[in-house]
Amino acid sequence: MDNIYKTPLWMTIKKIKNKLKITNTKETVTFKAVNPDIRSSLYNGNSITVNNEDVIYRGYKSWLDLAQVLNCRMLTPEKIDDNFVLIRYEKLNEDSSFHKNIVDKEEKYGENSIFSKIHKNEETAFIHYYMQALENVKIETRIRILNLGVNSGDEFEAIQALSKNFENQELIGIDYCSSAINAAKEKFKRSSNISFYTHDINKLDELELGKFDLIISIGTLQSSNLEFNKLLMNIVQNQLKRSGAIILGFPNCRWIDGEMIYGARVKNYPFSEMGLLYKDVIFSKKYMQQKKFRVTVTGKDYIFLTATSISTTKQNH
Numbered sequence: 001m002d003n004i005y006k007t008p009l010w011m012t013i014k015k016i017k018n019k020l021k022i023t024n025t026k027e028t029v030t031f032k033a034v035n036p037d038i039r040s041s042l043y044n045g046n047s048i049t050v051n052n053e054d055v056i057y058r059g060y061k062s063w064l065d066l067a068q069v070l071n072c073r074m075l076t077p078e079k080i081d082d083n084f085v086l087i088r089y090e091k092l093n094e095d096s097s098f099h100k101n102i103v104d105k106e107e108k109y110g111e112n113s114i115f116s117k118i119h120k121n122e123e124t125a126f127i128h129y130y131m132q133a134l135e136n137v138k139i140e141t142r143i144r145i146l147n148l149g150v151n152s153g154d155e156f157e158a159i160q161a162l163s164k165n166f167e168n169q170e171l172i173g174i175d176y177c178s179s180a181i182n183a184a185k186e187k188f189k190r191s192s193n194i195s196f197y198t199h200d201i202n203k204l205d206e207l208e209l210g211k212f213d214l215i216i217s218i219g220t221l222q223s224s225n226l227e228f229n230k231l232l233m234n235i236v237q238n239q240l241k242r243s244g245a246i247i248l249g250f251p252n253c254r255w256i257d258g259e260m261i262y263g264a265r266v267k268n269y270p271f272s273e274m275g276l277l278y279k280d281v282i283f284s285k286k287y288m289q290q291k292k293f294r295v296t297v298t299g300k301d302y303i304f305l306t307a308t309s310i311s312t313t314k315q316n317h
Contacts, residue, residue: 004033005033005034005055005056005084006056007056008045009062013066016029016089017070020070023091025092025093026091026093027091028089029089030086030087030089031086031087032084032086032087033058033084033086034048034056034057034083035080035082036059036060036085042059044058044059044062045057045058050084063077067089068259068261070089071092071094071256071261072089072091073089073090073257074090075088093256093257096256096257097254097255109177110179110180111180115255116180116183118260120154121154123301125253125299125300125301125302126301126302129298130155130158130247130302130304131158132304133304133306134158134159134247136296136308137214137245137306139159139162140163140164140165141213142169142245143165143169143170143213144169144211144213144214145170145171145213145214145215145216146172146212146214147171147172147173147215147216147217148201148204148235149174149175149217149218149219149220149223150175150181150184150196151175151184152183152184153184153187153188156173156184159171160191168193169193171191172195173194173195173196173197174198174201175197175198175199176198176200181197201220201226204234204235204239209239211238211239211240211241211244212239212240212241212244213245214246215235215239215240215246215247217235217249218247218248219302221248228280229283232283232287233287236288244309245308245309246288246305246307248304249302249305250277250302250303251264251277251302252264252277252299252300252302253302262301264277284305285305288305292311293308293309293310294307
């Protein structure tokens, strides 16, 4: 891959792809690139002169994005000299994907699963937009909060840290996986205002929990064993107060070998195809708007739909 810093990006991608085809999992592909730090406020693809040679400038974000779309981990670049760096890509082990390693479906998200090693609150592309959603719903004003598909309680950790009214709030988490619920109970054992239930969210009425000021569900309502449209409508009609709010998170990523890789992938597709994801997002938005909620859609690796009652919004103003 000589002179890769002189070739257009499409050609660079082809060269790196060809190299990766003959590279074993966990091995490293390296190539020489212009040191992005030698320029500031310069867009990718601009030609600059280095040592009397015309080269193409690209920033680190471009190389990081490329690593992700090629299912690689970008390692720390090595400085060659003031003008050039060595970009290093480690080829990910796709067999260690959370999505492929399912032995017991009931424990797919359990305490000892690969999923339990995933900490969404440490992923910028998740926590930034989730915090934004909590701000949008004015989290400190939401007294009764329900989390459907709570797992070990990542979303509650963020509320505990961000809400100025946490001690006066009642939080309830529901999940079908008993080991995940047990882990959540242990994590929040000192918080008397948080309760957890192992239960099928198709049968929420059995718990007789009443209605809530805020309902959160991240990556759960789209499960293959649930009817998304029917379940969402049932939840809004029976569990959500008319003055309430809802936060839905739609995963638009895959978890592979320690990396969160952008782009959901439908079965039998060799690439990211997001039609089904946005179909659910659009249905949710239209339905909540019909119910007189103001709806925003944000995010990237996770798409967040936040809906707040228009009547409540008017009262607050």
